[in-house]
Amino acid sequence: MSVAGAILAPVDSVRSAILKVASPWVSPLFADRRRRVWWLGVVSVVSAFVVTGLVPLWSLALGPVLLGVPHLVSDVRYLVVRPKLHHKPWLLVLVGAPLLATSLGAGPEVGVLAIVPAVFGAGFSWRLVVVAFVWLALTAAAYLEPFGFQLAFVHAHNLLAVLLWWSLTARAKSMAWVPLLTVGGAVAILAGALDPLVTWSGGWSAPWTGTSFTEFVENITPALDPTLAGRLVLSFCFLQSVHYAVWLRLVPDDARPRPAPRTFAASWDALVADFGLAPLLVFVALSLGLAVWGAVTLPGARLGYLQLAAFHGYLELAIAARWFAFGRAST
Amino acid sequence: MRTLTLAVLLVAGVALADIPPSNSTQCHSAQTGAACTTDDGKPGTCLKQLVSRLDYSEGVPPKTKQVEMLLCVASVTARSTATSSPPFFAAGALMLVMLGLIVTKLVSRGRRSAAA
Numbered sequence: 001m002s003v004a005g006a007i008l009a010p011v012d013s014v015r016s017a018i019l020k021v022a023s024p025w026v027s028p029l030f031a032d033r034r035r036r037v038w039w040l041g042v043v044s045v046v047s048a049f050v051v052t053g054l055v056p057l058w059s060l061a062l063g064p065v066l067l068g069v070p071h072l073v074s075d076v077r078y079l080v081v082r083p084k085l086h087h088k089p090w091l092l093v094l095v096g097a098p099l100l101a102t103s104l105g106a107g108p109e110v111g112v113l114a115i116v117p118a119v120f121g122a123g124f125s126w127r128l129v130v131v132a133f134v135w136l137a138l139t140a141a142a143y144l145e146p147f148g149f150q151l152a153f154v155h156a157h158n159l160l161a162v163l164l165w166w167s168l169t170a171r172a173k174s175m176a177w178v179p180l181l182t183v184g185g186a187v188a189i190l191a192g193a194l195d196p197l198v199t200w201s202g203g204w205s206a207p208w209t210g211t212s213f214t215e216f217v218e219n220i221t222p223a224l225d226p227t228l229a230g231r232l233v234l235s236f237c238f239l240q241s242v243h244y245a246v247w248l249r250l251v252p253d254d255a256r257p258r259p260a261p262r263t264f265a266a267s268w269d270a271l272v273a274d275f276g277l278a279p280l281l282v283f284v285a286l287s288l289g290l291a292v293w294g295a296v297t298l299p300g301a302r303l304g305y306l307q308l309a310a311f312h313g314y315l316e317l318a319i320a321a322r323w324f325a326f327g328r329a330s331t
Numbered sequence: 332m333r334t335l336t337l338a339v340l341l342v343a344g345v346a347l348a349d350i351p352p353s354n355s356t357q358c359h360s361a362q363t364g365a366a367c368t369t370d371d372g373k374p375g376t377c378l379k380q381l382v383s384r385l386d387y388s389e390g391v392p393p394k395t396k397q398v399e400m401l402l403c404v405a406s407v408t409a410r411s412t413a414t415s416s417p418p419f420f421a422a423g424a425l426m427l428v429m430l431g432l433i434v435t436k437l438v439s440r441g442r443r444s445a446a447a
Contacts, residue, residue, distance in 0.1 A: 195391055205388035213387030227391040 004272075008264040015264070033259040034172060041178035041250050048241035049185045053197035056237045057206035060216065061302060063237075065294035067244045068305045069287040073275075074247040075312050078255055079164075079319040081274050091117060095318055099311035108149050109142035111314035118318035122325035131325045151222050155232070157313035158239035159183075161246040164320055167329045168254050178250075182242050189235045190228070198234065210299040355382070358401035367403035375403040 019026065030036050051059050085091055094117030102111040115135045122128050142149045162179050188194070198204055204213055213230055220236055221229040256262070262270070271280055294301035323329045357367040358377035365377045380402040385393040 192391075199390045204390050213393075214385050217385060217387070226385050226393050230387050230391045230393060 004268045005265045008268060012263040012265055030261055033253065034175075036261070037250055037253050038172075038175055038177070040253065041175070041245075042181060044245035044249060045178060045181040045185060045242055048238050048245065049189075049194075051241060052189070052234055052238040053194045054201045054203060055206070056198060056203050056234055057209045057211060057213070059241060060233075060237050061206075061209035061211055061298050062294070063240055063244060064305045064309070065290055065298065065301045067248065068309060069283060069290055071244050071247040072309055072312055073283050074251065075315060077271075077274055078168075078247075078251050079315060082255060091120070094120075095315075099314055099318075102314055103308060103311045107142065107146055108153065109139050109146070111311075112138045112142055112317065114314050114318035115321045118322040119325040122322070125325075125327075127325050127327060131321045134321070148222060151220060153313060154220055155236055155239065157316060158236070158243040160313070160316045160320060161243045164316060164323075164329075165246045165251050165254065167320075167323055168251065169329070182239070185238055185242075186235045189238055190231050192227075192231060194234055195231070208298075210297065211302075354403040355400060357403050361401060363401060369403045369405050373405040375405045377401040378404045380404070 019030075028035070029039060080086055080092075085095075095114045098106070098110045098113040102108070112135060115131065115138075119128060119131050122131075138149075159182070162182055166175075166179060206212075213233055216233040216236075217226070217229045221232045224232065253261075256270075275283070290301055290305055293304060354367075354369050354375070356370075358365065361367065361377045363377060363379060367375050367377050369375045378401065379399050381397050382400055382402070383395055384398050384400075386396045387393045
């Protein structure tokens with residue numbers, strides 16, 4: 001048994017014992033993949049809404065530090081590794097170069113450039129024409145109004161993950177609850193639905209996080225009415241939580257070859273099969289390092305992570321364009 | 332996020348109501364008296380100044396309060412050697428290099444499995 005297997009075996013034993021006791025109640029919830037993904041999606045969105053109302057600044061500060069790296073790993077795993085795009089070195093280099101440049105500080109017009117090589121190989125069709133127009137429009141917007149573009153993209157890329165998840169497989173109508181609740185939640189937050197809960201919980205201020213609403217308003221909202229700007233920060237917090245839930249829970253559940261849930265040890269083995277052990281250990285070290293860094297200085301760790309993660313929104317955009325141009329997901 | 336916005340602001344060069352106070356970004360994690368560069372590129376020194384900021388600590392609509400914060404004040408004697416967030420940039424760059432190595436490893440794995 002591997003070291004990871006030995007570490008995860010007790011956790012799996014506890015999980016197995018709990019499932020055995022709770023089997024009569026939870027079996028119907030977990031056995032069927034569609035049903036499981038549906039309720040996990042709904043619970044994730046509702047939880048994100050409640051957490052945003054109770055502890056928004058903690059969610060904004062801790063979310064990227066604790067879940068950031070695992071969600072980036074999932075991003076790369078399901079958008080690049082599983083579709084075996086890394087078997088095409090030319091694609092890896094041409095898409096990877098602009099993505100890497102954005103993480104090193106290049107402008108948004110460089111990030112959207114990743115769309116172009118991502119659709120190489122798609123036959124000429126109306127889909128390719130749409131992608132070309134979208135790319136031109138995004139590039140023009142990024143050149144003419146880079147600040148506004150970045151702000152819009154910071155918020156919109158959270159929804160892009162929901163769109164990618166939706167495109168991953170054929171969906172039953174009932175699954176529409178997940179995107180509907182997501183959009184509905186964001187609209188409700190912008191309309192002020194969470195203001196009383198945040199005030200009740202004292203969530204407008206959390207000095208221990210080393211950050212404040214003022215800081216987020218100054219950094220991730222455009223020139224707006226100050227009340228609407230504060231709500232836009234809440235909306236970002238909510239959508240960021242949904243974004244993490246999509247990559248860490250919903251997409252893995254949908255993309256798993258076996259419909260039933262698997263043990264933690266089996267999940268680790270699957271990760272090793274996808275990435276190899278050495279890269280996986282680097283990911284674990286990155287996650288732990290970021291958590292330790294966060295314990296020392298939470299704002300510093302958050303900024304360090306954001307520097308690293310700047311590429312991933314454009315990766316999602318490029319792969320969304322690829323899926324659309326080819327007319328199917330996981331191409 | 333501040334790093335992202337900083338980069339954007341450098342490119343954009345526009346002034347919107349909700350961006351951080353002028354000349355504040357370089358001095359955010361600096362000490363009083365540290366060398367800096369003003370938003371318009373002049374060498375300066377980080378000095379405590381009173382500025383007006385929105386305060387959301389009691390909810391919306393926010394109140395306005397005067398707070399003391401470090402701003403980059405232009406000075407003919409100060410050296411313009413300060414940078415805004417070198418530790419964050421260095422850490423990010425280091426993580427990217429590690430990711431690059433991982434991608435290289437993945438490509439070689441991909442080739443091996445393709446060959447097999």
